[in-house]
Amino acid sequence: MTTEYTVLLHGNEATWVAMDDERAATIDRQHEDFTAACAERGHRITFGRELRRASTSTLVRLPAGETRHVVTEGPYSETVEQLGGFYVIETEDPADLVELVAGLVFPGDGTVELRPAVRDEDRVASA
Template sequence: MSTEHIILIHDDESAWENPAPGLREATFARHEEFTRLCDARGHRITGGAELHRSTTARTVRPGATADQALVTDGPFTELVEQVGGFYTVETDDPDDLLRVLAEAFAGSPETFEVRTAVAADVPA
């Protein structure tokens, strides 16, 4: 039975403000290679997206009541690397999924955090 994994893509957002020549093309080519390798090796990409810059984020800290919630602009933490996108991937072989990431993104400045999604209990 396949398990769903979430791949969070961390990168330095400032590199995209004035990218070095060829950076975008090389990055997109790596993502295309990841997609190709997943398909070839039986991993099914079920979703994903590039995210807007973290400065567009809104953070909500719930309070004891809804009126006490604190809503702020920007990311929760100030970091050089932010989550810039994600994939959801179903696979029977999570170890091979890690190898696919290492192969497709060799030489990339991006970092990938892979987590197993908690299966929702659906009443019968």
């Protein structure tokens, strides 16, 4: 059965900002290789994007007990790791996909999160 996963790429923004052109080009090649490997191994990338820095985000919250939302500038949390990009991938082999995304982890300060999407049939079954 095919499942859709969102692959979330977390890392230290200070590392990204300080990165030289050579390292950035190496990372671009890693993503190109990842895309090609996904296609070769039957994983279908349906969407993906690099995201701008967390400081450019806009946050919308509805505090408990309030009736009006609050808008603030990002980031959401004061952490070193921030969301830097994502892919949406359909696969029948999540274990193999884990092996592929391991090549996208920044050594020492990165994390790749795979999160399955809720399918329509899951929603109907739990109702």
